[in-house]
Amino acid sequence: MFLRLLSDVRWQVTHPKWRRMTCSRRSTSSTAEPAPVPLPAEAQVVICGGGIMGTSVAYHLSKMGWKDVVLLEQGRLAAGTTRFSAGIVSTARHLSVELKMADYSNKLYQQLEQETGVSTGYVKTGSISLAQTQDRLISLKRIASSLSVMGIPCEIITPKQVAQLHPLINIHDLVGAMYVPEDALVSSANVSLALATAASRNGVQIHERTSVSHVSIQKGRVTGVETDRGQIKCQYFVNCAGQWAYELGHSGKEPVHIPLHACEHFYLLTHPLKEPLASNLPTIVDPDGRIYIRNWQGGILSGGFEKNPKPLFTEGRNQLEIQNLQEDWDHFEPLLSALLRRMPDLEALQIMQLVNCPESFTPDMRCIMGESPTVRGYFVLAGMNSAGISYGGGAGKYLAEWMVDGYPSENVWPLDLKRFGTLQSSRTFLRHRVMEVMPLMCDLKVPRWDFQTGRQLRTSPLYDRLDAQGARWMEKHGFERVKYFVPPGTDLLDLEQSKTFYKPDWFDIVGSEVKCCKEAVCVIDMSSFTKFEISSTGDQALENLQYLFSNDLDVPVGHVVHTGMLNEKGGYENDCSIARLSKRSFFMISPTDQQVHCWAWLKNRLPDDSNLTLEDVTWKYTALNLIGPRAVDVLSELSYAPMTPEHFPSLFCKEMSVGYANGIRVMSITHTGEPGFVLYIPIEYALHVYNEVMNMGQKYGIRNAGYYALRSLRIEKFFAFWGQDLDAFTTPMECGREFQVKLEKGMEFMGQEALLEQKQNGVYKRFTMFILEDHDTDTDLWPWWGEPIFRNGRYVGKTTSSAYSYTLERHVCLGFVHHFDEKTGEELVVTADFINNGDYAIDIAGQRFQAKAKLYPFSSLFAQRRRKDEEELSGYQRE
C-alpha cells in the first residue's frame, strides 16, 4: 500500500562512489566535475527515468542478456519520487499479480547488497496491519489467506499480540491485526543505485542530466529518442518517467496515452526518541487511521493517504520543482491526529521535517506496464500508486521479460497499459479520478465497488430512459452499465452503508430479475461490448481470421461462432463471438475492455492490405439482450417473422426489421445459456426499438434487468468470462472448450502447436465449478474471487469468479484446480479423475466452506434446453 520516503544520509556517501565508478568506466577526463560522456548514437533499448522503475528494468534486461541498453535520467539517479520513498516493502496486496511482484522485490532486495556491494539498508522488520473494525479484519484475513497459500509467512493476531510486537501502540480500539514478519525496510534510493550499479556492470550505459524531449516514431515503430544532448537511435523505448510519464507520452507527434496523475503526499520525520527505536521494529499500517508508521533512524517516519488529496501538475510540468513543494501542516492535521491516537506516547517527540513528495496515481489504483497499443517498441512502466518500492523489483522483471520474451511469465492483464485507451487520458478525468483513488488506498475494499468520479462518459442512447426506471450503474472502460433496477418505493442503503462482505441489499432485487429471465423475458442493455467489423474484397478476411482465431470461421453466412483469439502458447488473448455477415465480412463481439487490446492485437497481425479493412463499430450499435423463454414471442410479434428454433436456430445471425426499424442485427445468443436474442441496433433506432420491445413485451411480463442478474445466470451455467476467468495463460483445453478449436481440421492457426501438445500430454490446470455446501447465504461471508481452493486439505488453486445461483439456491464459485506434487510441489497433469475424486473447500477470509466440484454444468436442472445450447458454453462478457 505504500510509501515513500527518503533516502537519508547514505545517499550522499554512495553517490560519489557511484560517479567514480561510472567515470572510470566511461570517461577519459579526470577533472573533478567530469565533462559528460557523449551519448551513443545507437542502442537497442533506451530507458527514460533513473528511479526505481528505470533501474530495475535496466537491471533485469541486462541480466536476461540485453546489454545494449542506455538509461537516461534528467537529474540524478534516484532523485525523483524514488528518493522520497518511505522505503517500505510490503507484500500485503489484494491482487495476486501485485502480491507476486512485491514478494519477488522483497527477495531481490534482500540479496542485492551482497550481489552489488552497494549498501541498501535492507532490514527485515515485518509489518503489522491494524484493524479497527470487523470489516477491516475480514479484509486483512482475505489477504492473509492469499499470502499463506503463496508461502509467505503471515498470521492474524490479537491486539494483545500487537502490543507485544510494538511497544508504542495504543491497542484499545483494535479488533485484530495481520502480521507479516518478512516485510522489510530499505533505503529506496540506495536500492535504485544498487540496481543501477549491477546493470552498469552488465554493460548498461547510464547518463544523468540528460532529458528526453520526445521519442521518434516511424510507421508505428519506435526509431529513436531525441534528448537535450542529441539523438539516440533505438528499437525499444521504455518510459519510466514516473509522474512525468503522461507528459512524455504526449510529447511526440503520435501520443502514447499513459493515464496517471500526481498528488501531493506528506509524511513526517522525527528526531530519535530518548531511547531510540530499534531498526527492526515492525512497520505499522493503520488503514482505518489512514496512516503508516515505520522506524527511522531511531525516530519515526509517518505519513498517510488523506481523504482530501491535493492533485498537482494537472497543467503539466511547470516551474514548480518537486523540491520546492510546500509543507502543509494544516493539511496533515488529520493524519497527525491519527498518529497520536495510535501512539500517544509520541507527543513529546521532536519534529524534524514534514516532507511533501508527489506520487503518481492511476485511474484504477493499479500500476501501468506494457507496450503501447499504437507504437510498437514503446514500453511503459509507471503509475505505482505509492507502492513503487514494493513493486519495483517484480515490475521491472515482468517488463524485461515482456520485452525479451514477448510476454511476462505471469498474467499481467490487470496492469496492462492496454486496459486503458484515449478515453482515460483526459486531464480533467485524471485529476478527478485520482482524488478518489488516493483515499481509496486506505479505504476498505469491498466486493463490487464502483468508482464515483469520472462517470457518465460513455453511455447508451437509452441511458436516461433506463435511469428514470431506477437503474443503478457501474462503469466499465468508461461505459455506464446497469447493475440492477431498483423498483419504485424500494429503499436501498446509501453508498457507504452498502459496503459489505456479506449479503448485499440488492439480493432480492437481482433475484426477481433472474426469475424473470427464467420465466418470462428481460431486456439488458449491453451496448458497451466492443464491436469490430472485418471485411475484404476477396477471401483475405476469412484467411487471416482463420489463422488468428482458434475456431473454424468458414461457416455458412448467418452463423455465429464462439472462438478464442489465442497467443502462441494457446492462451486466450480474447474470447469472442464472430458472426459471418457475408462471404467476405465478419462482425466480431468482444468484452468491453478489449477495445484497445484486441484492436492492437489484430492491427499488428493483419497484413497491411488496403483490400482488407478492420473497423471499430462499437459506437454505431446499441445492443439489447432479450433473455428468457418469451423473447421469441416478443420478437416475432415485432417483426412478423417466425423466430422459433426451427426458423431461427441457436447461434444464428440475421438482419431483420423490428418495429419500424430495419437493419437490426439479431443474434440468437444471450451470453447466459438462457434462450433469447441480442439485438444490435443502429443507434438512431435504439429508442424506437427499445420502446417497441417494452410495449410489446408487456403482455409477456417483460422487465428491465442488469448485469448482476446476467452474472448470476452465466456463472451458474459455468460460463467463463475473459479477463476474469480466462486470461493469456489459459487455453481452451484447460477450460473444457476443446470443441471450440479446429484441431481436427488440419488448418494452421495461432496457438495450434501448444494446444496439440496439451491434447497429447494433458493439462496442468482445469477450470472447475464449485457449489458451496455448508454456506449460509444470509449470515456467512460471501465469496468474491481470489479465494484459495483446497482439495483434501491441500491448496490447489484460486477462484476466479463467484455468484449466488438463485436456481440452485447456493453460491457457485469458478476457479482453476492445479495438481501440485505433495513432496516436490511440481505441477502435475490434472485429470478428470483427479478433479472428481477429491473433497473440496473454499477459504473465505480464513473460514473454509465445503464445496462440490463439477467439470460440467447442471444440465438437468435447467429446463427448456435447446439442442445447440452446449455450443454456447462460452459467455465472454466480463464483470
Add this chain to the structure above:
Amino acid sequence: MFGVFDGHAGSACAQAVSERLLHYIAVSLMSRQTLEEMELAAECLKPVPPILQWHKHLNETEYQEITSQYFENLRVYWQHLLDLDAEPAFSLEEAMICAFKRLDSDISLEVQAPQEKELMRNIALQVAFSGATACVAHIDGVHLHVANTGDCRAILGVHEEDGTWSTLPLTRDHNAFNEFEIRRLKREHPRSEEKTLFVNDRLLGILIPSRAFGDVQLKWSKELQHSVLENSCDVEALNIYQYVPPSYHTPPYLTAEPEVTYHKLRGKDKFLVIASDGLWEMLSNEKVVELVAGHLTELNVQKPQLAFEKPVNLGYMHSLLLQRKNRGIASLDQNVATHLIRHAIGSNEYGEVDQEKLTAMLTLPEDLARMYRDDITVTVIYFNSETIENYHRNNE
C-alpha cells in the same frame, strides 16, 4: 476609482451608470490637450486610447451597439468641454459633480431622442424609467474624494493609537431620515407641498433614496412622460413602473447631483468600505469595521505559514493545528466582502453566523427574497499605511 451602484425598479439604470459614470468623471478630469488628442483620434476613426483601465469581470457589458452609443454621447460631452474656451480646470469636487449631472442628463435625453432601433429604444427607456444610486470613491495618493448620490454609504476603518477601531463615515445617506435632505427638498419646492414631499419615509411616497440617477417619473413633467411613453411600444413588457403620485406639481423632485466629501488619508486609516444600503440595514458601521478588522487580523495569523520555532514536538504541533482548524471554521471566507455579506444575512441574535439561517436566506425563492433581504454589494479597499506615512513624512 471605486464605485458601488444600487439599482431600483430594475437593473437597467444601475448597469448603465456602472458602465458609464467613471468615464464621465475621467473625461471631466482630463487636460484640454488629452481631450483634443482623443477628439482627433475619434474624428479620424482611429481607436481612441483607453480612458480607463477597468478592474471588472469580463463580458459585463451587454451589447456592442449600446457601447458605441454610450461612447458617442461621451464624445459629445468632451466636445462640450472643449468648446468651453478656457481650460476647464475643474477641481475634483466640481468634476465629480459635473460628471454625475451630465450622465443623468444624458440618460434623460437619450430616451427623448428619436431612435429607430427598437432594441436601443427599449434599453434607453428601461434605463431612464428605472433608477440607481451611486457612491464613487476617487483616490489619488492620500487624497480621498467620495461622491455620493442616494443611500449607499462609505465609511473608513480607523485604527486608533490605543489599538481600538473607530469608524469615520464619509457620506450622508440621502433619504427621509436625513435632516439636510428634508430641508433641501423643502427649500426647492413650494410650502404647499411640504407635507407630501415625504410620505411613509419615501420621497413622494415612492422612492426611498432622495437622490438618484434615472427615475424620470420624478424628474420630468407629466406631459413629457406621457409623450415619451405614448410612442413606445409595450411599457408593460419592459417592466416600466409608471405612476404619477397625487401631488406631483413641481418636478423635478429628484436629482443625481452628488454630495462630495474630501478626506486626507492618515496612517491610521486602514480601509474603506463602500456598500449598498442592503448591508447597512443589517449591520451598523461599527459592526462592519469590527468584522473587517477581525478578518484582517485573521489573515495576518493565517498567512505566514504557521510560524514556529524549531524544534517543536508532535503534541504541541497537534494542538496548534487543532486550534487553527477550529478558528478556520469561524472564518471560511478568503474574501472580506463575502465575509461581510455572510454576516449581514446570516447573523443570529447573538451576532454569530448561523449556517441554517444563512442557507435559508440564500435559498429564498426570488419573488420572496426581497421581503427578507435587499441585494447587497460591498467593496472593501485596503490602504497601504506605509505609503501614506511616507507621504506625510516627506511633506511635513
